[in-house]
Amino acid sequence: MHVNLISTIEHFIHLDDTEKEFISSIAFSKTYQKDDYFLRPGQVCREVGFIQKGLIRYYTVKDNGEEMTLHFGKENEFTSSYQSFLNHSASKRGIQCLEASEILVISYDNLQRLYEEVKEGQKFGRLICEFIYLQTQNQLDSIYADNPEKRYLNFVNDYPDLQQRIPQYYISSYVGVKPPSLSRIRKRLSL
Amino acid sequence: MHVNLISTIEHFIHLDDTEKEFISSIAFSKTYQKDDYFLRPGQVCREVGFIQKGLIRYYTVKDNGEEMTLHFGKENEFTSSYQSFLNHSASKRGIQCLEASEILVISYDNLQRLYEEVKEGQKFGRLICEFIYLQTQNQLDSIYADNPEKRYLNFVNDYPDLQQRIPQYYISSYVGVKPPSLSRIRKRLSL
DNA sequence: GTAATTTATTAACCTGGGTGAACGAACCGG
């Protein structure tokens, strides 16, 4: 029984015992080393993940090859390239493990079975999508409305633990500036 | 019968005649003048809208009072402040009509009834959320990866008709620069 | 424990967009 996965789903919908068994039966554990890829840009994302242990980053690649880190994912969060997963298309984004990670995966077809066969499956799909959509909206609002200094403070505030675990150049990319600029911001803030 | 609304929903799920009647019965038309607000920041968004006619902009307000235009909405699209609508909280975003508009509105409670009473209601909720989530992801990727010039070209490409209908300062805000800078970009591009 | 590599900081210079203001054009309202 994948208790973390089950109880996370139960934050959204009610599950009976058969349904819990079913969900546990379609989720398989995969392990990743630091810097391994859960998904490379260009691949098709054929499974949704649930992070049991570890830390990941989502990134997109600019025309000049530079990687922009968009977001971080941690324990008890779902992960996938929605864009790729939903239409079986080549993923624009990549997903990389920043630490050794353990990720439960559910295939596309099994997720559709979950939506169909679990009583509140469709509702779960809606609620989880609403949830992550709101996160993305917040991030979009922030990048429009906040300057880099504020965004760095937001980051430190939102992810107090991550600051120690993540190389600075991923943070600077997330904030939307280059490493020298993040250094300047940090210097300004410490004075 | 609100045929545009019904057929838009039918792009996502199947509806029988009773369900079409039901949906038509819970949607009410409201008319707005140019510059009227569908929702002001701080208000709670208690209904989801379906734009029958018109053009709207979504914006967020910076600490200094400056409005940042995040997105535009047009005919046959749904509209709401999800963040406000979903948790009945004060909306961070505002929604304003850029042209005289006609918007069908469905109250929160009636939308929940739609989700529960229409056979594929929950699925519709999931699919529509997935759809707009992908849009938002694309925009986030773009603002991270593209420079203002590219974003302006994207805008012109994505919304060829809107360029004529929207004041330049809303476009510049959407692109993420100030009006003088958009002028410079336009000048560069025309040379 | 030391060398090699990677990462963070700092410095000097450059640049694209911000700012404030002036000007011109387009758009209204009467």
Add this chain to the structure above:
DNA sequence: CCGGTTCGTTCACCCAGGTTAATAAATTAC
């Protein structure tokens, strides 16, 4: 049709962040 407002462009100047490169600090490898 005219006077007023609003909107887009342009100019001069400024500045935050980019760039390149050097250095220092921290990791990693052996």
